[in-house]
Amino acid sequence: MTVITRFAPSPTGNLHLGNLRIAIANALLSHSLEGIFILRYDDTDILRSSFEYKRSIAADLRWLGISWNQEIYQSDRISMYQEAADLLKESGYLYPCYETKEDLEFSRKKLLSQGKPPVYDRSALNLSSTQRLEFESSGRRPHWRFKLDHSLVSWTDLIRGEQKYSINNVSDPILIREDGTFLYTLPSVVDDISLGITHVIRGEDHVTNTAVQIQVIRALSEKINTIKFAHLPLLTDDSGGPLSKRINSLGISYFQDFGIEPMALCSFLTFLGTSSDIKPMYDLNSLSDNFNLKNVSRNPPKFNESDLLSLNAKYLRDAPFSMILEALGDVKYNEEFWIVVRDNIETLPDAHYWWEVCYGIIKPIINDSEYISVALDLLPKGDWDVETFGLWVKQIKLKTGRKGKELFQPLRLAITGRGDGPELKFLMPLIGYDKTVSRLRKK
Numbered sequence: 001m002t003v004i005t006r007f008a009p010s011p012t013g014n015l016h017l018g019n020l021r022i023a024i025a026n027a028l029l030s031h032s033l034e035g036i037f038i039l040r041y042d043d044t045d046i047l048r049s050s051f052e053y054k055r056s057i058a059a060d061l062r063w064l065g066i067s068w069n070q071e072i073y074q075s076d077r078i079s080m081y082q083e084a085a086d087l088l089k090e091s092g093y094l095y096p097c098y099e100t101k102e103d104l105e106f107s108r109k110k111l112l113s114q115g116k117p118p119v120y121d122r123s124a125l126n127l128s129s130t131q132r133l134e135f136e137s138s139g140r141r142p143h144w145r146f147k148l149d150h151s152l153v154s155w156t157d158l159i160r161g162e163q164k165y166s167i168n169n170v171s172d173p174i175l176i177r178e179d180g181t182f183l184y185t186l187p188s189v190v191d192d193i194s195l196g197i198t199h200v201i202r203g204e205d206h207v208t209n210t211a212v213q214i215q216v217i218r219a220l221s222e223k224i225n226t227i228k229f230a231h232l233p234l235l236t237d238d239s240g241g242p243l244s245k246r247i248n249s250l251g252i253s254y255f256q257d258f259g260i261e262p263m264a265l266c267s268f269l270t271f272l273g274t275s276s277d278i279k280p281m282y283d284l285n286s287l288s289d290n291f292n293l294k295n296v297s298r299n300p301p302k303f304n305e306s307d308l309l310s311l312n313a314k315y316l317r318d319a320p321f322s323m324i325l326e327a328l329g330d331v332k333y334n335e336e337f338w339i340v341v342r343d344n345i346e347t348l349p350d351a352h353y354w355w356e357v358c359y360g361i362i363k364p365i366i367n368d369s370e371y372i373s374v375a376l377d378l379l380p381k382g383d384w385d386v387e388t389f390g391l392w393v394k395q396i397k398l399k400t401g402r403k404g405k406e407l408f409q410p411l412r413l414a415i416t417g418r419g420d421g422p423e424l425k426f427l428m429p430l431i432g433y434d435k436t437v438s439r440l441r442k443k
């Protein structure tokens with residue numbers, strides 16, 4: 001059987017790390033089993049969905065190298081949802097309700113004040129046809145609720161294991177609003193059935209939805225036995241709390257602009273919260289070969305920006321030079337330069353400073369001009385290699401008696417404009433005699 005997965009974002013905002021992780025899991029599962037991966041836009045909420053968000057979601061996925069076999073827009077499939085709704089109305093699963101928002105809020109507060117769970121009391125089921133007609137003729141339109149079966153719903157979750165979910169304290173969900181538009185639940189079920197989805201992989205925040213949707217699926221078809229569910233625990237911050245608003249609101253472009261490499265981000269989000277080590281992978285094939293839902297831990301993974309940065313640094317350090325050139329696009333570094341700087345950067349844009357140090361213009365820092373002028377007098381002439389710096393420093397040491405930081409740091413600050421970075425013995429042959437002299441001469 002062909003594995004078919006889907007990533008189903010609501011285009012009401014940009015992708016963030018949490019939903020990207022879900023997208024990656026779905027893409028990798030189908031990729032590893034030569035299946036089909038569908039990008040489905042859950043855009044039935046016409047007011048909040050936008051074309052711009054659809055475009056940015058697709059652009060983010062493409063940037064990450066994730067492709068999809070099919071693209072579905074729920075807004076194109078309303079007639080299918082309508083048909084399903086008619087079926088559910090006929091079989092009595094969908095019932096009309098006329099409560100206003102205020103009515104519902106009032107009963108919710110009342111139940112809470114009595115210490116009871118705020119579950120809808122199904123009073124609409126007791127309406128007589130005359131009462132319904134009265135509502136209709138006074139201009140009220142019903143919203144439609146799905147009548148849940150208050151029994152345990154069970155499924156074998158591919159991450160959480162055997163689930164027995166008590167649906168007693170869940171209100172009958174509204175599937176259709178007063179204005180006739182569909183909420184998320186029914187379109188999602190209709191699509192999962194009609195698209196032949198085999199695996200629904202989504203966040204743990206959807207566990208209740210799954211219990212409800214299993215009942216809706218059952219009411220519509222016998223397909224339930226073929227759809228497998230997997231719920232990934234949600235990302236948390238370092239202390240185990242919910243991810244900060246800042247991180248959550250950061251779109252993927254933040255990481256892109258920051259200089260995180262797409263495959264580093266994919267690797268990070270794939271291995272985070274699994275029993276596998278977090279390591280860089282350079283293409284989706286290798287990543288999907290290393291991906292297995294069985295390795296996903298039930299504990300919420302902690303997201304830490306500096307861990308992501310370290311992985312990015314490792315990714316760059318170990319990448320073949322041809323890949324670096326490709327990632328650089330128009331910028332062209334030479335391999336000699338790259339080998340010297342790659343251990344000292346966390347992102348590709350970081351390397352740019354070192355490019356300027358070697359081949360461009362920087363601002364030397366000279367705090368001790370007397371010492372620097374002694375060093376300048378001793379600077380070896382001719383062609384430089386990796387031995388040159390050692391020979392030079394030996395002379396300076398003899399002349400000044402300095403050692404350690406006192407000896408090295410002023411030279412580094414004058415030649416590179418920074419207190420840290422790649423070893424000077426490797427940098428100096430790239431910088432060359434003339435540039436070094438002019439930097440040491442700066443007052």
Ligand code: GLU
Pocket residue numbers: 007008009010042184188201202206
């Ligand atoms: N549109 C839903 C969301 O973004 C999809 C959930 C699902 O995968 O079914 O949360």
